[in-house]
Amino acid sequence: MATVLRRAARLEFSGVLSLFSASCRHGRPYALSHVAFNDRHLSTSSKVKVDLDNSNGIAVMKFDNPPVNSMSLDFLTEFSINLEKLELDKSCRGVILTSAQPRIFSAGLDIMDMYGTSPEHCGAFWKAVQDMWLKLYGYSKITIAAINGASPAGGCLMALCCDYRIMADDPRYSIGLNETQLGIVAPFWFKDTLLNTVGHRTTELSLQMGIMYHAHEALKIGLVDQLVPEGKVLSTAVETLGTWLAVPGHAREISKSMMRKPTVDKLLANKEADIKNFVSFITKDSIQKSLGMYLAALKKKKA
């Protein structure tokens, strides 16, 4: 028992440390927050709030990165550290992802981390995206996405990584991998995550056209599993997690791994090449121009 605990502590330390150093290397100091999960309380993390209820073992991770919960390098680093801590915490049995921001689950990857930044920064950023995906898609514990707002691109990816998706039944909210609309391409592991959820034909249409699906369409194609009124998204997620917890944990966990491991292994075997591909693609003048135009269109829409 003591050996297992020591090993867990070492793993936690090394995993967290590698994330920590990745963040610091590129000139954006990241202050590790103190997150203790002994009692029910909020973590002191700034961009991701964690609340673990020890009475039922359910942790709620709320994205809190205004204005749109974009996934910056700092956000991704903080998210992965917290997720890893919860995985090592025996009192945590399942995790719900949701947003603390009104109307937005997450606007996806932070475009500012990919626009006008150095190749080194793009590489560190992409590694953080990979690490988030590897941790979340391969997570041993139960994960539920409580999608309480818009969820484009990386936001959709995060939701897709969860075991179950509950979305607010609101025509204002949409979800999808819209990368082509920005002139960029979702990498093979984004594609695989969608493919494993909605099948080949829908993925083909979805990726080529960069379709954002309204909540009802998302339910119809199986991109989300359930729609509920916005006020009930979180409570339904807690209830649903309770049902999942009734299944013998080891059997569920092995079944999940059996379904997902080949997809995870594919990225693990190609991590470095995938970073190189991303950096050479995203730093191309033509791609930078597309991103610039997309950002300008976002601003124009606002004006």
Ligand SMILES: CCC/C=C/C(=O)SCCNC(=O)CCNC(=O)[C@H](O)C(C)(C)COP(=O)([O-])OP(=O)([O-])OC[C@H]1O[C@@H](n2cnc3c(N)ncnc32)[C@H](O)[C@@H]1OP(=O)([O-])[O-]
């Ligand atoms: C190969 C790579 C794979 C890529 C994967 C991705 O995830 S790519 C990502 C694909 N993601 C998308 O295509 C989503 C694009 N975003 C949207 O569609 C909308 O912002 C919204 C529906 C999320 C919220 O609508 P709303 O009317 O509530 O809000 P608003 O529109 O007024 O924005 C407020 C401020 O936030 C800014 N900002 C927004 N998103 C991002 C971002 N991702 N990043 C950085 N900044 C972003 C926006 O410019 C504005 O800044 P300003 O002018 O204040 O300096």
